[in-house]
Amino acid sequence: MSIWQEIKNTLNSFPLKSSYQINRMRPPGSCDEEMFMKLCVRCARCVEACPYRVLRRSSATKNGEIGTPYIYAEIAGCQLCMKCTSVCPTGAIDSSIVEMQQTSIGIARINEDTCMNHIYAKIESGEIEPDGTAALCNSCLNSCPLREEAIYLKDGIIPTITEKCTGCGLCVERCPIKPVKAIAVIPKGMPDAETAGYFHYLKRLGK
Ligand code: SF4
Numbered sequence: 001m002s003i004w005q006e007i008k009n010t011l012n013s014f015p016l017k018s019s020y021q022i023n024r025m026r027p028p029g030s031c032d033e034e035m036f037m038k039l040c041v042r043c044a045r046c047v048e049a050c051p052y053r054v055l056r057r058s059s060a061t062k063n064g065e066i067g068t069p070y071i072y073a074e075i076a077g078c079q080l081c082m083k084c085t086s087v088c089p090t091g092a093i094d095s096s097i098v099e100m101q102q103t104s105i106g107i108a109r110i111n112e113d114t115c116m117n118h119i120y121a122k123i124e125s126g127e128i129e130p131d132g133t134a135a136l137c138n139s140c141l142n143s144c145p146l147r148e149e150a151i152y153l154k155d156g157i158i159p160t161i162t163e164k165c166t167g168c169g170l171c172v173e174r175c176p177i178k179p180v181k182a183i184a185v186i187p188k189g190m191p192d193a194e195t196a197g198y199f200h201y202l203k204r205l206g207k
């Protein structure tokens with residue numbers, strides 16, 4: 001990566017940029033986004049109930065979402081403890097969702113251009129030239145509460161996401177690639193172009 005590209009990535013990773021604020025992953029058990037925005041009364045009970053402090057209140061004013069809870073997986077993924085699902089007074093979060101396997105916050109996607117294992121495999125196959133930095137990394141696999149179900153290593157190397165992914169974002173939190181993680185969660189029920197987060201924001205810009 002060129003120095004200029006690194007500078008641009010660093011500047012773009014500034015957490016107050018609006019591209020971050022639109023990456024809304026709702027708490028596990030949340031209803032579809034449109035209904036969520038109608039039902040959530042911004043009481044913050046779910047935020048207060050979260051023992052891991054991963055729920056934040058949105059400061060974005062766009063579409064009136066200010067005060068609604070969201071998870072910012074690049075900093076802290078959801079531990080799927082399910083403590084927040086029983087406290088919502090309006091049904092914005094479904095209290096019948098009690099098992100982590102029932103949740104569908106979103107689905108993880110891997111950036112094949114920056115994932116260390118993808119790069120390693122490309123070097124092994126001769127697709128790209130080695131640069132002396134190739135290494136294997138199993139952080140996403142090891143951090144997944146549903147490892148081998150939601151994510152597995154294809155051919156022992158390539159991290160591969162399955163439909164059982166809950167979108168908890170723990171793999172995003174633990175991914176060592178900086179400044180832009182090599183894995184991101186596409187939040188459920190939100191159009192990619194608006195809400196897919198920083199990694200996909202860069203992809204859309206062709207970077
Ligand atoms: S499931 Fe647990 S860790 Fe995840 S947002 Fe709810 S309370 Fe927080």
Ligand code: SF4
Binds near residue numbers: 041044046047090
């Ligand atoms: S508990 Fe329910 S209504 Fe209150 S902020 Fe959380 S999602 Fe919104």
Ligand code: SF4
Binds near residue numbers: 150161
């Ligand atoms: S692959 Fe990532 S987002 Fe999906 S369940 Fe595993 S840790 Fe959570």
